[in-house]
Amino acid sequence: METLFNNLDLFALGFQNTLLLFAVSAVFALGIGIVVGAMRVSPVPVMRAFGTLYVNLVRNTPLTLLMFFFAFGYPKLHLLKLPYTTLAIIALSIYTATYVAEVLRSGFNTVPTGQAEAARAIGLPFVQTMTLVIMPQAFRAVIPPMMSVFIALLKNTTVAAGFSVAEAGAIRANLSERGEPAILVLLWVALFFVILVGVLSVLQRYLERRWRVLR
Amino acid sequence: MRKRMTLLAVIAASALALTGCAGPNPAGDGASDSASKSPFTVATDVSLTGSPTFDAMTKRGTVKVGVKEDQPGLGYLDAATGERSGFDIEIAKWIAASLGFSADKITFEAIPSANRESAIVNGDIDFYVGTYSINDKRKEQVGFAGPYFVTGQGLLVAAGDKKITSEKDLAGTTVCSATGSTPIQNIKANFPDTKTTEFDTYSQCVEALKDGSVNAVTTDAAILIGYAAQDPDNLKVVGKPFTVEKYGVGMPKSDDALRTFTNDMFTKGGDTWTAIYNETLGKSGTKVEQPKVEAY
Numbered sequence: 001m002e003t004l005f006n007n008l009d010l011f012a013l014g015f016q017n018t019l020l021l022f023a024v025s026a027v028f029a030l031g032i033g034i035v036v037g038a039m040r041v042s043p044v045p046v047m048r049a050f051g052t053l054y055v056n057l058v059r060n061t062p063l064t065l066l067m068f069f070f071a072f073g074y075p076k077l078h079l080l081k082l083p084y085t086t087l088a089i090i091a092l093s094i095y096t097a098t099y100v101a102e103v104l105r106s107g108f109n110t111v112p113t114g115q116a117e118a119a120r121a122i123g124l125p126f127v128q129t130m131t132l133v134i135m136p137q138a139f140r141a142v143i144p145p146m147m148s149v150f151i152a153l154l155k156n157t158t159v160a161a162g163f164s165v166a167e168a169g170a171i172r173a174n175l176s177e178r179g180e181p182a183i184l185v186l187l188w189v190a191l192f193f194v195i196l197v198g199v200l201s202v203l204q205r206y207l208e209r210r211w212r213v214l215r
Numbered sequence: 216m217r218k219r220m221t222l223l224a225v226i227a228a229s230a231l232a233l234t235g236c237a238g239p240n241p242a243g244d245g246a247s248d249s250a251s252k253s254p255f256t257v258a259t260d261v262s263l264t265g266s267p268t269f270d271a272m273t274k275r276g277t278v279k280v281g282v283k284e285d286q287p288g289l290g291y292l293d294a295a296t297g298e299r300s301g302f303d304i305e306i307a308k309w310i311a312a313s314l315g316f317s318a319d320k321i322t323f324e325a326i327p328s329a330n331r332e333s334a335i336v337n338g339d340i341d342f343y344v345g346t347y348s349i350n351d352k353r354k355e356q357v358g359f360a361g362p363y364f365v366t367g368q369g370l371l372v373a374a375g376d377k378k379i380t381s382e383k384d385l386a387g388t389t390v391c392s393a394t395g396s397t398p399i400q401n402i403k404a405n406f407p408d409t410k411t412t413e414f415d416t417y418s419q420c421v422e423a424l425k426d427g428s429v430n431a432v433t434t435d436a437a438i439l440i441g442y443a444a445q446d447p448d449n450l451k452v453v454g455k456p457f458t459v460e461k462y463g464v465g466m467p468k469s470d471d472a473l474r475t476f477t478n479d480m481f482t483k484g485g486d487t488w489t490a491i492y493n494e495t496l497g498k499s500g501t502k503v504e505q506p507k508v509e510a511y
Contacts, residue, residue, distance in 0.1 A: 166413065
């Protein structure tokens, strides 16, 4: 308990940054993921190719490597100077977006082709076919794996600790320097993560119930 | 078939190109050729009663020493030759020799700062020699022999930098150090106008300094001198140390016998200490005295 209360400032700052990284990256990952997922099933070959290339390139790269690129490679390009938190958010977003896209694609596949054909038959263009017919049904089917992706994202944020973002993953390094026993610190950090993931699981249950339909 | 061969060739070529990047580092070879004229000899028939650490070493036949490997001049691993060099490494060899273990009986393990206490407490290593500052909070978990070296927080800046000459010029600049390390916590607490950047290792900070994303790297001056010596065209150490850090040898807290033994070795081995210093850190030209052992 002492370990926690003597260093509450650090725990608060750390988890505040973790939640910030998570929330912003989740929004961007979902946005990019929806677009890329749609690209992968689009009727335009170039878009399909681009979607496939992006997913396979980024998904096959370790997150640490992506972070390395943005934290150490990007500044060497001497473009617009960005804070490390922003760079970490970019890395997390484009990394997680590939998983979101693939999860969504499996959702699209659960919707029978007949529905897309029917939508086209009544004259709906591709974007409307997706947003009005396919996606509402697909989302319902992919809530559990989608939540897994976001839980993974929440935990992946700790990688950013090595790249100058003072989030939950950096708490241990700070405290072991202050002489706190590392294992206790890690247990506290783990406990908070369990709570946060618990919240996400509750959200999953809520969404599943809300979007459930009787078939 | 032909297509596949071309693909293989491309992969092989890119693999070659990738490995080419990790070229050998020319510096840090300071003490590698000192084996022939070692300033200490391997002791024989050592007996150390009441030291569980020593008993474990004897039973195992080897010594496991925790070190750093990214600090030129102190604890450095040359990636190309696999050779370790530096002041801390030599001190570790000296302790092992006094305990009756020659250099080839030592297994070095690189342990990052944040894991030192747990590595010692869990018994992953017998003792730790790697810019390990003695402080009261740490003494609650581990024991310290020494100090064997005294330094303090310093600043490393680009060689062409005329603005930063001491810690008083840090306002408005960005300073880099290892994640959560004491120096960076000191900057955050006592230099509120200074921005901070934290990476896992000092070498990453030095990289950031070279490409201009940070203005200064801060940590113990002894470590910074090593980096400056490695690349004097681009880097320099400025100002005087503005804190006091005493390096000790970390070992299990309960092992008083080993601690006393090591302290005695430091107290009696003044000449050996000087010889080791002159061969490693002393090459940068700075002269220092061996600090007095503070036994407790």
